[in-house]
Amino acid sequence: MPHAVSRRAALLGAAATSGSLLFAGGNAGAQQKPSELRVGITTFLSGPASVFGVPARQAADLLFEEINRAGGIGGIPVRPFYVDEGPGTDHLVGEYRRLVQNEGVHIIFASISSGSCLACTPLSDEMRKTTLLWDCGTQRIFEEGKHPYAFRTQGYGTPEILAPLLYLLKTKPDFRTLAVINQDYAWGRDSWELWKAGMDALKPGVRVVAELFPRFNSTDFSTEITRMLALRPDVILSTSWGGELVTLIRQASERRLLDRSTFVLPVAEASLQQLGRAMPQGHVIGARGDHWNNHPKPKDPARFQRFVDSYRQRHNEYPIYPCHHMAQAIAAMQAGFARAIEAKGGGWPNDQELANAFRGLTFDSPTSTITLREDGQGLEDQIVGLSSFTDRFPFAVPKDMVIFPAAMVSTPVGQKSVDWLKTLKPDMLAQVPAPIAG
Amino acid sequence: MGQWFAENGLLIGLALLDGLAYAALVFMVAVGLNMVFGVLRIVNVAHGSLFAIGAYAAASIGLFLASLGLPPIAGFAALLLAAALVGGILGPLIERLVLRRIYGQEEVLQLLVTFALFMILEDVQKLIWGVQPIFQDAPMKALGTVDVPFGEDVIPFTAYQLFVLPGVALATLAGLAWFLRRTLTGRVIVAVTTDKEAAMAMGIDAAKVTLLTFTFGAALAALGGALASPTTSLVPGIGAQTIVLSFAVVATAGLGQIEGAAISALMIGLGRSIAVYLAPEFEVVVPYLIMVAVLLIRPQGLFGRLETRRV
Numbered sequence A: 001m002p003h004a005v006s007r008r009a010a011l012l013g014a015a016a017t018s019g020s021l022l023f024a025g026g027n028a029g030a031q032q033k034p035s036e037l038r039v040g041i042t043t044f045l046s047g048p049a050s051v052f053g054v055p056a057r058q059a060a061d062l063l064f065e066e067i068n069r070a071g072g073i074g075g076i077p078v079r080p081f082y083v084d085e086g087p088g089t090d091h092l093v094g095e096y097r098r099l100v101q102n103e104g105v106h107i108i109f110a111s112i113s114s115g116s117c118l119a120c121t122p123l124s125d126e127m128r129k130t131t132l133l134w135d136c137g138t139q140r141i142f143e144e145g146k147h148p149y150a151f152r153t154q155g156y157g158t159p160e161i162l163a164p165l166l167y168l169l170k171t172k173p174d175f176r177t178l179a180v181i182n183q184d185y186a187w188g189r190d191s192w193e194l195w196k197a198g199m200d201a202l203k204p205g206v207r208v209v210a211e212l213f214p215r216f217n218s219t220d221f222s223t224e225i226t227r228m229l230a231l232r233p234d235v236i237l238s239t240s241w242g243g244e245l246v247t248l249i250r251q252a253s254e255r256r257l258l259d260r261s262t263f264v265l266p267v268a269e270a271s272l273q274q275l276g277r278a279m280p281q282g283h284v285i286g287a288r289g290d291h292w293n294n295h296p297k298p299k300d301p302a303r304f305q306r307f308v309d310s311y312r313q314r315h316n317e318y319p320i321y322p323c324h325h326m327a328q329a330i331a332a333m334q335a336g337f338a339r340a341i342e343a344k345g346g347g348w349p350n351d352q353e354l355a356n357a358f359r360g361l362t363f364d365s366p367t368s369t370i371t372l373r374e375d376g377q378g379l380e381d382q383i384v385g386l387s388s389f390t391d392r393f394p395f396a397v398p399k400d401m402v403i404f405p406a407a408m409v410s411t412p413v414g415q416k417s418v419d420w421l422k423t424l425k426p427d428m429l430a431q432v433p434a435p436i437a438g
Numbered sequence B: 001m002g003q004w005f006a007e008n009g010l011l012i013g014l015a016l017l018d019g020l021a022y023a024a025l026v027f028m029v030a031v032g033l034n035m036v037f038g039v040l041r042i043v044n045v046a047h048g049s050l051f052a053i054g055a056y057a058a059a060s061i062g063l064f065l066a067s068l069g070l071p072p073i074a075g076f077a078a079l080l081l082a083a084a085l086v087g088g089i090l091g092p093l094i095e096r097l098v099l100r101r102i103y104g105q106e107e108v109l110q111l112l113v114t115f116a117l118f119m120i121l122e123d124v125q126k127l128i129w130g131v132q133p134i135f136q137d138a139p140m141k142a143l144g145t146v147d148v149p150f151g152e153d154v155i156p157f158t159a160y161q162l163f164v165l166p167g168v169a170l171a172t173l174a175g176l177a178w179f180l181r182r183t184l185t186g187r188v189i190v191a192v193t194t195d196k197e198a199a200m201a202m203g204i205d206a207a208k209v210t211l212l213t214f215t216f217g218a219a220l221a222a223l224g225g226a227l228a229s230p231t232t233s234l235v236p237g238i239g240a241q242t243i244v245l246s247f248a249v250v251a252t253a254g255l256g257q258i259e260g261a262a263i264s265a266l267m268i269g270l271g272r273s274i275a276v277y278l279a280p281e282f283e284v285v286v287p288y289l290i291m292v293a294v295l296l297i298r299p300q301g302l303f304g305r306l307e308t309r310r311v
Helices: A007-026 A050-069 A090-099 A114-127 A159-170 A185-202 A222-231 A242-254 A266-278 A303-315 A321-343 A351-358 A417-422 A426-431 B002-040 B049-067 B073-097 B105-127 B140-142 B159-182 B184-194 B198-201 B208-229 B238-253 B258-278 B285-296
Strands: A035-045 A079-086 A105-108 A131-133 A150-152 A177-181 A207-212 A235-237 A262-265 A360-362 A371-372 A382-388 A395-406 B145-150 B153-158
Touching: A007 B198, A035 A050, A035 A207, A050 A079, A050 A242, A050 A303, A050 A321, A079 A090, A090 A114, A105 A321, A105 B105, A114 A150, A114 A185, A131 A321, A150 B145, A159 A185, A159 A262, A159 A382, A159 A395, A177 A185, A185 A321, A185 A426, A185 B049, A207 A222, A207 A426, A207 B049, A222 A242, A222 B002, A222 B153, A222 B258, A242 A262, A242 A266, A242 B198, A266 A321, A321 A351, A321 A360, A321 A371, A321 B002, A360 B145, A395 B285, A426 B198, B002 B145, B002 B159, B002 B208, B002 B238, B002 B258, B049 B105, B049 B140, B049 B238, B073 B140, B073 B208, B140 B159, B140 B208, B145 B159, B153 B159, B153 B285, B159 B184, B159 B208, B184 B198, B184 B208, B198 B208, B198 B238, B208 B238, B258 B285
Parallel strands: A035 A079, A035 A105, A105 A131, A131 A150, A177 A207, A177 A235, A235 A262
Antiparallel strands: A360 A371, A382 A395, B145 B153
16 A cells, blocks of 8 residues: 655655765765665576576575575675576666666676676776676676776686687697587677687697587587588587587587597586586586586685585586686675775775775685786686596596686786787697696 | 589588478478468467477476386387377467457557467476476487498488488478368368358358367477477577577468478578588578568568458
8 A cells, every 4th residue: 555645754855865965975985884785686597598597596596595694794684686688788788777776786796698798897887886797708898998896706708718729739739620610699709719819829720621600599500510520620619508509519429520520618517417428528628617516626625515515405406607606706795895894994885995895806716716807807717628427427527627727818907818819829838737637 | 613513512412411301390380380370360479489398398208208218219209299288288278268369450469469478488488397408319319320421431410310300391291281182171271261251151160270270280389399309409499499480481481381381491491501511601691581582572472372452
C-alpha cells in the first residue's frame, strides 16, 4: 500500500537532503560506513557465454557467503547485484548506470566480454566508480587510454597468447605450417593478430595454410575439418571456447585430425571437463592464468583446495577459470578495501580513496601473488602444458607444465601489444623456464 | 578454367560431401517451418526452440540408455523417441494454448508472440539442462568413419555424416511428398494450405488440420535437433542459430514450398561449404547472399507463387 506523504514531511526531507548535500560538499573525506557493501557484478547469465558467467556467479555466491560468515569486509556484509551481459552492450551501459545511481553500489566487477569491458571502463571514469575488470581479455583497455578507476585483477590476451606460443616453440620447434580456426568475433580476430605478430617475430617463415573464422556460435565444423585434413598443417591454433571448442575437438578427434596436427588451445581449460576422455593427449593447452586443478606448486595449497572442494561439493563439478578469476577479483576487493580503510585510520573510504588503494595493490590468489601495475593491469602468471590424463581427474590436465612469469609475457606499460610482439627476438626462448616434469 | 578444375576439383568434391550433410540438417528444420507456415500462416520463431529441445531430449535419452548398459546403436532409438516425444507433447500444447489465439491476427503480433515463446523455451532449456555443453555422440561413433580418397591421401569422414544425415533427409522429403499427395490426410492438409475457406466449406475440420500440421512440424524440428545432437555440443543459443538459417532457406525457397526447401537447403549448404574452401571470409554471409540474390530477382522465392489478393 502506498504511503501518503504530508507536506511537512516532504519539506523536512528536502531540507535534510539539501543539508546533507552541503555537508558532503564541504567534507568530502568524511564517509559514513554503510550498512552493507554493495557489489555490482556484470556477467553472462544467458547466451553461449553463460558457460562462463553462471559458474562465475556460483563461485561469487560461495565466496560472499564465506566472507559474510567471517564478518564481512570492514565489518559489514557484502551484497552482490548481478547484471546479465547477454542482452548486449547498450543494455549493459544502462545497467551500469543503474547499479551506480539507483542501487548505490560501492564497487563494480565488469565483465566477461571484451566489448562489455570496453563499454564499462569509460563509465568508470565518468562516474568515478572503482571497477574491477574481472575476466575480459582485450589488450586495448589500458593500452589505448588511462582509466584511473579501473583495474584488471587477472591477465589478458597478450600473455594468454604469448605463453602458449613460447611453449609451442620450445616443445615443437620444427613446425613449418600452421592453420588457425577461431570464432568470428573480436577475441577470435584479436587473438590471431597477437599470435601472428609474435610468431612472425619469434619464428619467421612459418607458412599459414588456412585462416578460418567460422560464424560465432557455430555448431558444425565439418567443412573446416575436411579442409584442414586435406592441408595437413603441422600446427592448428584455436582460441575458441565453450560449446564451440567442445564441438570442434569432438568432430576433429572423430575424424583423426588431432592425430595429424598438433593443436594449440589457449582457452582449453574451461572445456576439458565436458570433453572428458574425448580430449586427445599431447596437445598444448592453456587456462587463461595459472589455476589448473593440478597446479604443481600453488602459493596456498590449503586455500586452493578448500575453494575447489567447496565448489565441487555444491555444484558437483570442478571450478573453471572464470570461477578462479572471480575469486581473484574478490580477493583483490578484500585487499583493496583493507588497504583503503587502513590508509584512512579505520574510516570508510570514499570513491577516490578506494580507487587510490587499488593502484599498485598486491594481493594473494590461492595459486600466486598478483600485482596491479601502475596502469591498472594485473600481472598473473600463465601455466601451459600438454594434455594428459592422470588417476586424479576424469578429464585432461596438463603435464610438462611451464609457469610463465607474468612480467615476461605481458606488454610493458606504455606500449601496445602488437607493436611490442613484433619486437620480440628468438633469443627470448632462452628465458622460458624449464617444464615441471610429471 | 580446365587447369583450375584440375587443381581444385578434388577440393570441391570434398566440399560437396560436407555441404550435403549440412544441407540435410538445415532442410529437416526448414521443411517443418515451411509446412507450419503453409497451413497456419504463422512464421513461428519458436521453431528453433523445438530444434534445441529435440537435441537436448535426444542426448538425455541417449545417455539414459547408455547408463542402462545398452549398446551404442540404441542411441538411434533415442533420436526417434526424442522427436516423437517433443513433437507429440510440445506441439499440441503450443498450438492449443498459444498459437490458436493469434490465427488471423497481425503478423507483427504473431512474430512477437512466437518470439516471446522462443525466449521462454530458451530459459526452460537452461532450467532443465543447465548452461554447460552436453554431448552424446554414441550413434555417430557407433558407425565409425569412412576414408574418402584424396589424391594420394585419404580424408576420414564419419559414416553418420556421409550416409545417415543425407539419407534421413531424403527419406523425409520422399515421405512428405508421398504423404501430402497420396494420402487422404495429406491431401486435406494441401487443401487447407491452398484455400482454407474453401476447404472448410467442403467440411474439412481446419482446427484439426492445423493441430496435426503443427505437431508434425514440431516433430520435424525436434528430429532435426535429435539428428544434429550426436555431431555437436548442446549449449544455450543453438536454437537461435538454427532458426535464422532456416528462415533464410524458407525465404529462398518461397514460403509453403516443401521440395523448394530441399533445393534451397542444398544451395545454401553447398554454397557455404565451397566458400570455406575458396573464400572462407565469406562463409558466414554466403547463405544470406544467396537469399538476397534470389529475393531481388524473385521476391516470392525460387518456388513461391505470386498470389492475387482476394477481396
